[in-house]
Amino acid sequence: MASGQTQYYGLSQWEAADKVERVDFNSDNAKIDGALKAMRDLIVSPSVLNAVLDKLRSDINALSARVDKLEGK
Template sequence: MASNHTTNYQLNQWAKPDRVMMDDFNADNAKIDAALAARNCRFYTTSYTGDGELTKTWTFPAKPILIVLTCPTQWLLAVINAREGHGWGQLGGNSVTGLPCTVDGNSVTWSAENNSQSWMGNNKDTQYGMFAILEAE
């Protein structure tokens, strides 16, 4: 049995002289599983290549709560609050508030609305990273 435990979940912290026991690992895994389930959400990551259209729709494996888009070729951060149906974005030093988006079940559509903000998550041939927090199933 481990002689030390973590502060928050009392998981085993092993020291060299400790004898490692399967029961201890199983108990730790049960604690981790319970802690993750209690958060009532899960994380989702992916990437895609923009097609240059003024709107982009993405369907997630579960209902999204929060979506963050990033891009390596320019300084981009777009945040979509799917529960509230609106977003915010920033490119370089220029902020865009009120990024238009709609939520339909597990799908979210965001748009540039005929302005210079077409970069907002869908420039043609640009790679985007996406991180989302989804509702637990």
């Protein structure tokens, strides 16, 4: 079993005399998998981002037209 852990994710760190066990690797892989998923969940896909930008452009154009109408332009 690992005698130490990394600072940020608590991943296994072995000393030369430590017994290496599969459970340590499985635990580390689960932590890494969870961290990668959390990062992926924060990323917005380009298609979603483009849809949001298109909607914002449309809303801005509509507001601009309303302002122009109110100002008699």
